[in-house]
C-alpha cells in the first residue's frame with residue numbers, strides 16, 4: 001500500500017479509493033478497503049471522527065451517565081443515604097460538562113488523525129463534491145481547490161443533517177440542534193424540545209439532570225414511535241417523574257425569539273402551541289425532529305442521480321453490498337447515515353466493514369475467493385440491516401431493542417407470538433436495586449421457534465441486548481436457547497423466565 005498519491009502526469013491526486021467523510025463510518029470503510037493493498041484517501045471537511053465523537057454518541061452519553069449512577073445509588077439502602085435526594089440540578093454541572101468535554105476530546109481531532117496516519121490512510125482536508133464518474137473536486141478552508149481521482153471506488157460516508165420542521169419562525173429563532181445541546185457550555189433555565197424520538201428523550205433526561213425545566217413537545221401520541229408501545233408508556237411516566245413536562249399530541253405552530261438590548265439575539269423563545277393556542281416560553285428550543293442523509297451539494301447530478309428536492313439532495317438506493325444503484329460502472333458506494341438505512345454508529349460501522357471488504361475483494365490484490373455475494377449472511381452483504389438492528393436509548397429507564405417489533409413482525413407475515421416478563425421479579429434485578437421496575441419482551445416466530453425481536457426496558461438493560469442480538473442473528477431455536485443457562489443472580493436470568501413463559 002502506498003501512502004503517497006500517485007500522479008498521472010497532471011496535478012490531480014489519484015488513489016485507488018476515495019472515501020468522502022471521516023466519521024466513524026468513513027474511517028472504518030477506509031481502513032478495511034486498504035487491507036489488500038489499495039491506496040486510500042479520506043476527505044474530511046470538519047473534524048476527523050465525525051458527529052458521533054464530538055456532537056452525538058460520546059458527549060451525549062457522558063452527559064447522561066452521572067444521573068444514571070446517582071439513580072442506581074438511590075435504589076440501594078446503604079448507598080442511598082449518601083446521595084442527595086431532591087437536589088436540582090441532580091448532578092454536579094461543572095464536573096459533568098468537564099467530563100463531557102474530555103469525551104469529546106475538547107473538539108480536537110489530533111488523536112484520530114494520528115490513527116488514520118498509522119493505518120496508512122491519506123487525509124485530505126476540505127469539502128468534496130463529485131464532478132463526474134470517479135472524479136472529485138475538494139475545496140479547502142482557504143478556498144483553494146484540487147481534484148482527486150479514484151481509480152476503483154468512491155465511498156460516500158457524509159453522515160446526516162438535522163431536519164428543521166417548516167414551522168413559522170422556527171429557523172429564524174436559531175434553535176439548538178443536537179450539536180448545540182451535546183456541546184452546551186451553559187444550561188438553559190427552561191428548555192423546550194420539539195420531537196419525541198431518541199435525541200429528544202435522551203436530551204430531556206440529560207438537561208433535566210443538569211437543572212433545566214424541560215418541556216417535551218411531541219407531535220404524536222407516543223415517544224420513540226419505532227419501538228413497542230409499552231416503551232413509550234414507561235418513558236412518559238419516568239420522564240414525568242424526573243419533572244419533565246411531556247406534552248403528547250402537541251406541536252408548535254409558530255416560534256419567535258425575543259431580541260432585547262440586554263440579551264441581544266439570545267432572548268427568550270416564545271412557542272405558540274396548537275390546540276390551546278397557549279404560548280410556551282423557554283430560554284432555548286432544541287429541535288430533535290429527525291435527520292436526513294447529507295447528500296446535498298455532493299455533485300451527484302454529475303453522475304446521473306437527481307433529487308426531487310435539491311436542498312435535500314438525492315436519496316441513495318444501495319444494495320446489500322452498499323453499492324449505489326443507478327450509477328454505471330459499479331464504482332460508487334455509500335455507508336452509514338448517508339446511505340439512509342439505519343442511523344446509528346454501530347450499524348454504520350457494520351455497513352462500512354461490508355463496503356470496505358467488498359472494495360478490497362473486488363479491486364484489491366486479494367487471495368480471497370471471489371466476493372461471496374450469494375450467501376445471505378456473507379460478510380460482503382449488510383444483511384443485518386433488514387431484521388436484526390440493535391439500538392440502545394440511554395434514558396432512565398434504558399431502552400434496548402433488536403429485531404422486529406410485534407407489529408413489524410406481523411406486517412412481515414410471520415406467525416407471531418410474544419412473551420413478556422417483569423424485570424423487577426428477577427433476582428439479579430432485585431439485588432441491584434430496590435423497587436426496580438422493567439419489562440422484557442420477546443417476539444417469537446411460532447413456525448420456526450426462533451426469536452425475531454426483543455425489547456428490554458429497565459435500569460442497565462443495555463448490556464442484555466447483545467445476547468438477544470445473537471439469538472436473532474443466529475436464529476437460535478428456542479429449545480437450543482434453553483441450554484444457554486444464565487448465571488444466578490444476574491439480570492440475564494430474565495432469559496430463563498421468558499423461555500419458561502414461552503412454555504419450555
Ligand SMILES: Cc1cc2nc3c(=O)[nH]c(=O)nc-3n(C[C@H](O)[C@H](O)[C@H](O)COP(=O)(O)OP(=O)(O)OC[C@H]3O[C@@H](n4cnc5c(N)ncnc54)[C@H](O)[C@@H]3O)c2cc1C
Pocket residue numbers: 020021022023024025026043044045046047048049050051052053055056057058060061126127128129157158159160178182199294298335336337338342343344345346347348
Ligand atoms: C445526539 C445524537 C446522539 C447519538 N447517539 C448515538 C449513540 O449513542 N449510539 C449510536 O450508535 N448512534 C448514535 N447517534 C447516531 C450517530 O451519531 C450516527 O449514526 C453516526 O455519527 C453516523 O456516522 P457517519 O460516519 O455515517 O456520519 P458522521 O459522523 O456525520 O460523519 C460524516 C462526516 O462527513 C463529513 N462530510 C460531510 N460531507 C462532506 C463533504 N462533502 N466533504 C468532506 N467531508 C464531508 C462531515 O464533516 C462528517 O465528519 C446519535 C446521533 C445524535 C444526533
Ligand SMILES: NC(=O)c1ccc[n+]([C@@H]2O[C@H](COP(=O)([O-])OP(=O)(O)OC[C@H]3O[C@@H](n4cnc5c(N)ncnc54)[C@H](O)[C@@H]3O)[C@@H](O)[C@H]2O)c1
Pocket residue numbers: 165166194195196197198199200202218219220224225251288289290291343344391392393394
Ligand atoms: N442512542 C442512540 O442510538 C441514538 C441517540 C440519539 C440519536 N440517535 C440517532 O439519531 C437519529 C436522529 O434522532 P432524532 O431523535 O432526531 O430522530 P428520530 O427519527 O428518532 O425522531 C424524530 C422525532 O421527531 C418527530 N417529528 C418529526 N417531524 C416533526 C415535526 N415536523 N414536528 C414535530 N415533531 C416532528 C417524530 O415524530 C419523532 O418523534 C436517529 O435515527 C437515531 O437513531 C441514536
